[in-house]
Amino acid sequence: MNFDWSWTLTWEIMPRLLWATANTLLAAxxxxxxxxxxxxxxxxxxxxxxxxxxxxxREFVEFIRSTPLVLQIFFVFYVAPQFGIQLSPWTSGLxxxxxxxxxxxxxxxxxxxxxxxxxxxxxxxxxxxSARDTYFRIIIPQAxxxxxxxxxxxxxxxxxxxxxxxxIGVMELMHAANSIGSEHYRYLEPFTLVGLIFFLIxxxxxxxxxxxxxxxxxxxxx
Amino acid sequence: MPIWEFLQKYSSVLMHxxxxxxxxxxxxxxxxxxxALVMGIGKLSANPLxxxxxxxxxxxxxxxxxxxxxxxxxFVLPLFGITLPxxxxxxxxxxxxxxxxxxxxxxxxxxxxxxxxxxxxxxxxxSPFARMRRIVLPQAIAIMLPxxxxxxIELLKGTALVSLISVTDLMFQAKQINAxxxxxxxxxxxxxxxxxxxxxxxxxxxMRWAEHAVARRLGRS
Amino acid sequence: xxxxxxxxxxNVIEHLNFDVAEGEMVSIIGPSGSGKTTVLRTLMxxxxxxxxxxxxxxxxxTHMAKGGVLVPADERYLRRxxxxxxxxxxxxxxxxxxxxxxxxxxxxxxxxxLSKKEARERSEELLHMVGMIDKRGxxxxxxxxxxxxxxxxxxxLAMRPKVMLFDEVTSALDPEVIGEVTxxxxxxxxxxxxxxxxxxxxxxxxxxxxxxxxFFYGGKIEEQGTPHELFGSPQRERTKQFLSAVKEAV
Numbered sequence: 001m002n003f004d005w006s007w008t009l010t011w012e013i014m015p016r017l018l019w020a021t022a023n024t025l026l027a028a029x030x031x032x033x034x035x036x037x038x039x040x041x042x043x044x045x046x047x048x049x050x051x052x053x054x055x056x057x058r059e060f061v062e063f064i065r066s067t068p069l070v071l072q073i074f075f076v077f078y079v080a081p082q083f084g085i086q087l088s089p090w091t092s093g094l095x096x097x098x099x100x101x102x103x104x105x106x107x108x109x110x111x112x113x114x115x116x117x118x119x120x121x122x123x124x125x126x127x128x129x130s131a132r133d134t135y136f137r138i139i140i141p142q143a144x145x146x147x148x149x150x151x152x153x154x155x156x157x158x159x160x161x162x163x164x165x166x167x168i169g170v171m172e173l174m175h176a177a178n179s180i181g182s183e184h185y186r187y188l189e190p191f192t193l194v195g196l197i198f199f200l201i202x203x204x205x206x207x208x209x210x211x212x213x214x215x216x217x218x219x220x221x222x
Numbered sequence: 223m224p225i226w227e228f229l230q231k232y233s234s235v236l237m238h239x240x241x242x243x244x245x246x247x248x249x250x251x252x253x254x255x256x257x258a259l260v261m262g263i264g265k266l267s268a269n270p271l272x273x274x275x276x277x278x279x280x281x282x283x284x285x286x287x288x289x290x291x292x293x294x295x296x297f298v299l300p301l302f303g304i305t306l307p308x309x310x311x312x313x314x315x316x317x318x319x320x321x322x323x324x325x326x327x328x329x330x331x332x333x334x335x336x337x338x339x340x341x342x343x344x345x346x347x348x349s350p351f352a353r354m355r356r357i358v359l360p361q362a363i364a365i366m367l368p369x370x371x372x373x374x375i376e377l378l379k380g381t382a383l384v385s386l387i388s389v390t391d392l393m394f395q396a397k398q399i400n401a402x403x404x405x406x407x408x409x410x411x412x413x414x415x416x417x418x419x420x421x422x423x424x425x426x427x428x429m430r431w432a433e434h435a436v437a438r439r440l441g442r443s
Numbered sequence: 444x445x446x447x448x449x450x451x452x453x454n455v456i457e458h459l460n461f462d463v464a465e466g467e468m469v470s471i472i473g474p475s476g477s478g479k480t481t482v483l484r485t486l487m488x489x490x491x492x493x494x495x496x497x498x499x500x501x502x503x504x505t506h507m508a509k510g511g512v513l514v515p516a517d518e519r520y521l522r523r524x525x526x527x528x529x530x531x532x533x534x535x536x537x538x539x540x541x542x543x544x545x546x547x548x549x550x551x552x553x554x555x556x557l558s559k560k561e562a563r564e565r566s567e568e569l570l571h572m573v574g575m576i577d578k579r580g581x582x583x584x585x586x587x588x589x590x591x592x593x594x595x596x597x598x599x600l601a602m603r604p605k606v607m608l609f610d611e612v613t614s615a616l617d618p619e620v621i622g623e624v625t626x627x628x629x630x631x632x633x634x635x636x637x638x639x640x641x642x643x644x645x646x647x648x649x650x651x652x653x654x655x656x657x658f659f660y661g662g663k664i665e666e667q668g669t670p671h672e673l674f675g676s677p678q679r680e681r682t683k684q685f686l687s688a689v690k691e692a693v
Contacts, residue, residue, distance in 0.1 A: 066375050066421035067414045068382035071393055075414060078406035163289040167386065174289055187297035195294060199285040206285075341489050342536035342595075346550035346602060347525040350518070356553060360540045440540050440582065 009189050013180050017190070020176035021197055027094065027172055028159040034098025035158065036151075039105025044135070046110060064103035070164045072096045077168045093165040101158050108150035112143035148216055152209030156202050163194075173197060228408040232399055239395030240416055246313045246381040246391055247420075253317020254324050254377060261321065262328025263354065276325070283322035288380055291315050296387045312384030312391075320377040327373065331366035332358060364436045371429035375421045382417070392416060458495075459663065463606075466636045470649035470670075473659030474685060479642045482659075483608045486640070487530045488521055499527060499606065526554065529604030533611040535591040537583040543570060543594045544579040547601045555602065562601070569597040573627050589620030593627055600631075607631070609641040613648075621645070628652070646689055650674050658682045 045057040064072070076099075077092040087095070116139050124134040163174035177190035229236075264276035283291065292315040296308060306314065335358050343353040385394035396413035400406050459482070463469055471479045484490045486497065488505055496513060497504040506513040507520045516524070537546050547566035551557040557565070570576045573593040583591050592612055599607060609628065613621045625648050631637055632652050643649050649656055650670040657667040658679075666679045677683050 062422070063414075063418050066379070067417040068379040068393065070382050070386075071396070071410060071413055071417065074397065074400070075406070075410040078400060079410060082407055160287040163287045164383070166289075174287075174293075177293075181297070187293070188301050191290065191294045191298050195286045195290045198287050198290060199282065202285045203281065336536075338532055338534050338536035339538065341487075342532065342538070344489060345487050345525070345528075345530040345532075345599070347522050347554045348550070349522060349554075352553050356549065357538055361538075364540075440584065 006186070006189060009184060009186060010193065013184075013190060013193070016176055016180065017173065017193055017197065020171060020173045021201075023170070024159070024162050024172040025201075027090075027097070027162045027165055027170065028155075030094050031097040031101060031162070032155055032158050034094060035101035035105050035154070038098060038102030039109055042102055042106030043109035043113060046106070047113070061103045061106055064100055065107075069097065069100045069161055070167060072100055073164055073168055089165070089169045093168055093170045097158060097161060097165065100161075101154055104154050104157070105151065108147045108154070109143065111150070112145070112147035113139065115146045116142045145216060148213050149209075152206075152213060155209065156206050159202055159205065160198065223405060223408065225408060225412075228405060229412070232409075232412075235395050235399065236392065236412060236416070239390060239392035239413075240420075242389065243378075243381055243391040243393075243417075243420070246309075246316065246384055246389065247378050249313040250316040250320065250377055250381060251374065253314060254319075254321040254373075257318060257321025258324025258328050261325035262332065265325065265329050266332060280322045280325050283319050284326075288315065288319045289383055289386070291319055292383055292387060308384070308387045308389050312381070312387060312389045316377060316380045316384065320373060320380060323373055323376075324370065327366045327369050328362070331362035334365050335361045360439075364433075364440055367429065367433045367436060371426065371433075374425050374429065378417065378421055378425065461657075461664065463638060463640065465605075465638055468632050468639045468652060468654045469641070470653040470656045471640065471642045471659055472644070472646065472649060472656060472685075473665070477659040478662040479659045480610055481662075483530065483610045483640060483642055486606070486608055487528060488525060499524065522554075526602060527605045528608065529599035529602055529606070530608040530610065531592065531595050531599055531612045533614050535583070535588070535595045535615070537591050537595055537598070539583050542580050542582055543575055543586070543597075546583070546594055547598045550598065550602045566597065566601050569600050570594070572600075572630070573597045574623070587620060588616045589623045592616065592624045596624075596627055596631075604637075606638045606640070609639065609643070611642050611644065613643070613645060646674070646686070658685065660685075 042057055042061055046054050046061075048054050048057075073093060073096040076096040077087065077089065080087045080092060120138055120142065121134065124138050129138070162172050165172055166175035166178060169175065173194050177194045180190040181187040223231075261276045261279055264272050265280065267273045267276070292311070295306065295315045295318075296311040299306065299311075339357055339361065340353065343357040348356070381391060382393040385391050385397060388394065392413050396409045399409040403409070461482070471482065473479050481490060485492050486504070492505060496506055502524070503513055503516070504524050505516055505521065507516045508514075537543075538549065541549060544563070544566055547569060548559070548562040551562035551565060552559060567576060567579065570579050573596055575590060575593050575597065578586060578590060578594075583594070586594065596612075612628075613624055616624065625645070628639075628641070629652055632639070641649070641653075653670050655667060656670050656673045658665050658673060658677075658681075660681050666673060666677060666682045673682070674686065677686060
């Protein structure tokens with residue numbers, strides 16, 4: 001057993017890891033922003049009046065949910081250029097992770113939308129509200145409340161999936177740890193520190209999500 | 223290259239990769255289910271030491287990333303004298319990670335078994351072990367099967383990461399083909415479809431079947 | 444046989460002194476929240492007591508003697524003592540993943556170590572006694588409330604307990620099936636020499652079959668006596684109030 005933690009190395013690589021942490025947070029945040037919007041589009045498309053659209057979107061969402069994210073990342077990164085679209089690692093990475101979580105969030109939204117009582121739609125019809133206003137002013141605000149726990153879970157989920165972006169060269173935490181490891185021939189410190197950093201971010205985030213959920217419930221008198 | 227020509231040329235490599243993915247999946251499921259049962263039941267223990275250990279395990283594996291755990295187990299664990307070949311390190315990491323998520327499903331399901339069932343078993347003087355094995359777990363399994371179906375699909379997707387420590391699974395083979403031929407759409411596209419079929423044709427229907435079987439045993443169907 | 448206990452429990456039950464003789468049928472009545480059910484649950488050791496000792500046949504139930512003093516009993520001792528007590532619940536609590544017969548066989552096989560054959564014979568005999576032999580292969584979800592409760596009685600009896608506890612066994616039943624359960628209990632009273640404690644809301648039934656009726660109020664026995672005494676000429680004001688309120692409701 002040659003377990004000897006090097007504090008010198010720890011302090012030496014810390015700045016690089018912290019800088020990479022910023023990138024990880026950026027990737028998670030941007031990916032989540034894409035997913036928030038994309039998920040809503042998928043969810044609403046599954047309520048479209050035109051049957052084939054509903055079916056196609058439903059199957060697409062299922063497809064994305066049941067295939068590995070890391071494979072999707074590769075797919076976007078390598079296949080887009082075949083069609084003449086050059087994407088940077090960052091762009092294709094965010095696109096892939098954003099799309100992946102759009103599928104998950106659309107399920108969460110769908111559950112929320114289905115939880116809104118029929119009477120709410122009928123009330124909107126009764127006061128002659130437009131479809132747009134019905135959705136954005138009445139239905140979606142109510143659908144969000146039951147959706148918040150699921151949305152929070154996937155925020156933590158997306159954070160923990162960002163290391164996969166390292167496979168196409170996005171300079172986030174895992175990528176930094178990998179290159180530090182191969183430069184110094186030491187994996188103990190970088191990988192352990194990365195694990196620690198993830199733990200220190202995801203645990204409070206999960207706690208925060210729970211707090212927010214309770215606040216929201218209290219605020220809406222539920 | 224047309225897709226059928228591509229398939230003709232690379233099907234044997236892709237089949238081999240699929241077979242390795244199958245093995246990784248089955249072995250990881252075995253690890254995950256055992257870990258989930260031990261940790262999920264342990265988290266409900268009256269003994270604070272056992273409970274604490276389980277909470278730490280669950281939070282640790284859920285709070286860090288699967289890829290971090292995989293690299294840690296493969297690259298760092300040898301420093302502690304535990305060297306695992308990449309195939310073993312692969313399914314063990316995946317199993318340990320999803321086992322932590324499964325433990326929460328086990329705990330939730332056990333707690334969802336009505337209080338009266340515990341009391342009736344106690345009134346029959348059953349030992350805590352017999353009560354858990356004969357009365358509570360069979361009912362908890364019926365409760366937790368649907369969420370386990372989702373977790374198994376997540377676990378299948380998780381096995382794709384073992385390619386990053388050079389386990390020659392489906393993902394790995396797709397990457398290899400891509401690197402040598404630049405047929406990215408064909409290579410990755412085929413792999414995506416195989417994963418999809420694995421999930422939709424194998425996992426989902428067998429979980430449905432299991433749910434039905436359990437429901438029948440409860441006399442509910 | 445001799446059950447006596449005295450204990451204090453955070454206002455639920457306060458310093459209760461209570462003896463039941465062997466073969467006696469005691470009914471416990473009283474308003475909800477008066478601690479009636481708690482008495483049965485402490486006897487079944489489903490609730491712990493904070494103070495005092497319960498004796499069953501002269502042996503402490505939830506304590507054991509160690510070096511001359513009584514200490515709280517360990518799980519093994521508790522399990523041994525529990526075998527002499529059987530209980531039926533308001534909500535039946537049959538095991539949903541087992542048939543009626545399997546429900547009855549579970550205790551004898553798993554706890555008493557009987558062979559499957561012996562357990563089956565014993566269980567079938569009891570299912571016959573409660574009139575459920577034809578439904579032995581059915582799961583609880585296929586049985587009516589009254590049928591489930593009769594199976595639950597058979598399941599408890601299959602352990603050959605010396606004391607049977609009935610906790611509001613008819614409260615969750617539709618009125619028209621209450622009779623099939625009370626008839627079984629009636630049969631037990633006339634044909635077997637079991638010691639029984641029954642918490643019930645059915646005054647008529649309690650009056651018919653009990654040797655003694657206890658009226659609980661605020662965690663204490665407010666009044667007790669033969670059914671004739673208690674229902675015929677209650678002494679205490681609260682008993683009178685309770686009985687007249689019940690009468691009005693009927």
